[in-house]
Amino acid sequence: MSRTEVNGTTAALAQLHREGDALVVALGGVWSLEKSVPRFPDLVARSTAASEAIRSVSFDAAELGEWDSSLLIFLMQVQSFCEEHSLELGPSSLPEQVPRLLALAHAVPERSQAKEPDRSSLVARIGEAALGIWSDVRSAIRFTGEIAIALAGLPTRRVHMRWREFWVVIQTNSSGALPIVTLIALLVGVIIAFLGVVVLKRFGAGYYVSYLVGFGMLREMAALMTGIIIAGRTGAAFAAELGSMKITEEIDAYVTFGVSPIEHLVLPRFLGLFAMMPLLTIYADVVGITGGMLVSATLLDLSFKQFMSGLLSAVTLSDAVFGVFKGTIYGLLIAVAGCMKGLQGGSDASAVGRAATSAVVLGITLIILANAVVDWLAALLDI
Known part of the structure; x- marks a missing residue:
């Protein structure tokens, strides 16, 4: 007992x-x-x-x-x-x-704890990573080809694009993006000018700060910083919008009714960024040079006329066009990354967040890679 x-x-x-x-x-x-x-x-x-x-x-x-x-x-x-x-x-x-x-x-049977799978060898993990990268590259090439085919059919009116969606993208990336682009471009111009003042003033060459600001903003920083801003702002928005539509099965509904998601959803966003990125880059050029001019006038007692005279004597129109060209390339890469990650997202609740994060990471990575490739080609061609 x-x-x-x-x-x-x-x-x-x-x-x-x-x-x-x-x-x-x-x-x-x-x-x-x-x-x-x-x-x-x-x-x-x-x-x-x-x-x-x-x-x-x-x-x-x-x-x-x-x-x-x-x-x-x-x-x-x-x-x-x-x-x-x-x-x-x-x-x-x-x-x-x-x-x-x-x-x-x-x-209800007792839950048996699954045995941890045997850890693969280093060679196997490298092979799996390589296969995953190759699969992603093939998907990106296929997606880019579908966009190219849709663009080719647009002039012949075989492709019907939603122009209303196109103008929404234009508005979102014009007046909607100006505040953050203004702030970042102004600060970048100020930073470049401060760097030039600190370094060049030691050698009595403070006058050449205008060269540094002009080359830095027109050829590199204006396009690069604008691209990174748009990748974090618009690229993530594209991925979130398309990812939400996939979760609610709107993408499947378009396919069921014979409407191409590439033509209906991707093409307006692609062309919208293609049209706006050059304009945003030019605007960032002006704001950044203005910030550098203010710093030069404050710390070096250079007049605005002296600053612009020194800038125009060293910087040519080709430098500005080169920077605008790079900004256009960045816009196309951001649109492809954002739309592709949105359409490839999962169907669970966290898929939208993962798609937006992946779009930003991929977009910024492609921007840096494209910047390196374009600069290398420009050095080879002496541009």
Whole structure:
């Protein structure tokens, strides 16, 4: 017998005795997880009734009081004992809810922890990464080809583009993007001018700060910073919009009705950025040079006329055109990255966030890579 006394009251009671060839488990008292309760294996080990030959196990719950899941744990121990020794569970006076709870407990199997897969070798992981990169490259080439085919059909009116969506992209990336482009371009121009003042003033060549600001903004920084801003702003927006449409199955609805998502959704966004990135780059050029001019006038006592005279004597129109060309390339890459990641997104709740993040990362990576390639080609061609 096992009995636990708590504050003068019987907390749990379990007693074993024999009735013929059956082992009877008498239950009584209050069973609670907060109190100590008997364990059936311990009762069997101490009882002489259980050591003799028995064929079945039954229960006597006439004195059973309140109970919770601790009683079910005890009864499952009894069931395990019966299964191990091929015994039957005979008739009992258990509450009618108990058999149903026990059946429910056995209906849900225990979750077995999956073994961790064997860690692949370094060569295998490199191969898997290479195959994944090759698959992404093929997808990007295929997606770019689909856009090119749609563009080729636009002049012949075989492709019907949503011009309303095109003008929405134009508006979003014109007046909507001007504040952040203005702030970043102005700060970049100021930083370049500060750098030039600090370095060139040591050699008595502060006048040439205008050269540094002109070359830096027109050929590199205006297009580069504008591209990074648009990648984080517009590229992520493209991916989120198309990713949301895929989750709500709007993309599948377009395909079902015979409408090409490339023509209907991607082409307006692609052409919208193609039209706006050169203009934003020119605007960033003007704002950045203005910021450099203000710094030069403040720290070097250069007049605006002297600054512009020095800038125009070193910087040519080809430098400005080269920067605008780079900005146009960046716009096309941002549009491709944003739309592609949006259409390739998953169908779960977190797919939109992953698509937007991937679009920004891919867009900025392509911008830096394209900048390096274009500068290398310009050096080879002496542009």
